[in-house]
Amino acid sequence: MSSGSSCSQTPSRAIPATRRVVLGDGVHLPPGDYSTTPGGTLFSTTPGGTRIIYDRKFLMECRNSPVTKTPPRDLPTIPGVTSPVGGEPPTEAGQDHLSSSPEDKPAGGEESQFEMDI
Amino acid sequence: MNNKFDALKDDDSGDHDQNEENSTQKDGEKEKTERDKSQSSGKRKAVVPGPAEHPLQYNYTFWYSRRTPGRPTSSQSYEQNIKQIGTFASVEQFWRFYSHMVRPGDLTGHSDFHLFKEGIKPMWEDDANKNGGKWIIRLRKGLASRCWENLILAMLGEQFMVGEEICGAVVSVRFQEDIISIWNKTASDQATTARIRDTLRRVLNLPPNTIMEYKTHTDSIKMPGRLGPQRLLFQNLWKPRLNVP
Numbered sequence: 001m002s003s004g005s006s007c008s009q010t011p012s013r014a015i016p017a018t019r020r021v022v023l024g025d026g027v028h029l030p031p032g033d034y035s036t037t038p039g040g041t042l043f044s045t046t047p048g049g050t051r052i053i054y055d056r057k058f059l060m061e062c063r064n065s066p067v068t069k070t071p072p073r074d075l076p077t078i079p080g081v082t083s084p085v086g087g088e089p090p091t092e093a094g095q096d097h098l099s100s101s102p103e104d105k106p107a108g109g110e111e112s113q114f115e116m117d118i
Numbered sequence: 119m120n121n122k123f124d125a126l127k128d129d130d131s132g133d134h135d136q137n138e139e140n141s142t143q144k145d146g147e148k149e150k151t152e153r154d155k156s157q158s159s160g161k162r163k164a165v166v167p168g169p170a171e172h173p174l175q176y177n178y179t180f181w182y183s184r185r186t187p188g189r190p191t192s193s194q195s196y197e198q199n200i201k202q203i204g205t206f207a208s209v210e211q212f213w214r215f216y217s218h219m220v221r222p223g224d225l226t227g228h229s230d231f232h233l234f235k236e237g238i239k240p241m242w243e244d245d246a247n248k249n250g251g252k253w254i255i256r257l258r259k260g261l262a263s264r265c266w267e268n269l270i271l272a273m274l275g276e277q278f279m280v281g282e283e284i285c286g287a288v289v290s291v292r293f294q295e296d297i298i299s300i301w302n303k304t305a306s307d308q309a310t311t312a313r314i315r316d317t318l319r320r321v322l323n324l325p326p327n328t329i330m331e332y333k334t335h336t337d338s339i340k341m342p343g344r345l346g347p348q349r350l351l352f353q354n355l356w357k358p359r360l361n362v363p
Binding site: 051052053055058062063065069070071072075076078081082 | 168174201202204209210211220229272274276321
């Protein structure tokens with residue numbers, strides 16, 4: 001059988017253990033396509049159907065996306081929660097403050113604890 | 119912003135015959151109206167992932183509540199104490215909110231962040247919660263920010279693997295301790311609650327001696343005293359609905 005012989009001639013390859021995909025800022029992911037990502041590793045099928053599963057590492061990487069640098073347009077101003085205490089509207093400086101890394105933030109009894117291992 | 123507008127326009131098929139400028143303006147007005155309406159009805163215009171964003175399995179809404187010191191519980195307490203911060207549909211939209219909110223460890227006073235699936239109110243009497251319960255973990259001061267982040271990332275990323283069971287998560291900042299909890303729909307479903315517990319242990323990387331307590335919402339109402347600080351949240355949330363002064 002020719003089909004059988006062609007099958008046996010197919011070279012075997014190891015399954016790659018990891019696959020790293022670097023996404024640049026300009027990359028276009030398929031919007032609304034729930035089954036495909038460039039990495040191919042984000043979605044998983046469960047007995048309940050296909051669900052969108054992300055691990056912590058991937059979610060943390062998305063934090064660096066440029067769109068996350070600006071607050072949502074309809075973010076309510078809540079002093080001490082979404083804006084600095086004192087009720088100033090969120091300015092550019094305020095945004096930097098809130099989104100800055102922990103060590104940049106003032107008033108810091110608890111700051112270092114964010115990164116502390118339990 | 120542009121991403122959001124583009125996405126919204128897709129839903130408003132009736133506007134497509136207008137030119138770009140008018141259409142945008144009209145959408146803006148409509149959105150404002152919808153937002154005003156949402157103050158009373160709780161309904162919002164559909165939030166969708168922007169182009170090139172990573173969709174989440176569910177949309178989620180951030181809420182914030184704070185007990186006003188010294189103010190007796192009144193019929194206005196519910197509105198005064200809990201505020202919707204906003205709803206997101208993608209990983210990127212989540213980070214836009216999260217990056218512009220303080221972390222729970224930096225909150226002052228008697229405050230809570232709630233992150234619930236869109237359409238589920240962080241109240242026990244919501245249809246999704248009324249037969250449910252929650253895992254409660256009490257944390258010593260200083261751990262809340264990190265644990266909360268790990269908890270909500272696991273929830274958004276569908277790490278719990280319990281189908282539709284998860285309703286939302288809460289972090290409660292109190293004077294002596296902080297409390298994180300995750301709410302599910304069916305308190306009597308032991309396979310689900312056990313799986314949630316095991317996932318919590320995995321994603322929070324808790325010390326072995328950490329006490330985890332499961333509480334049904336009906337027990338929380340019957341025996342509010344045992345719940346300590348959480349009792350105040352429940353009182354504030356449900357008293358106004360019962361018209362208790």
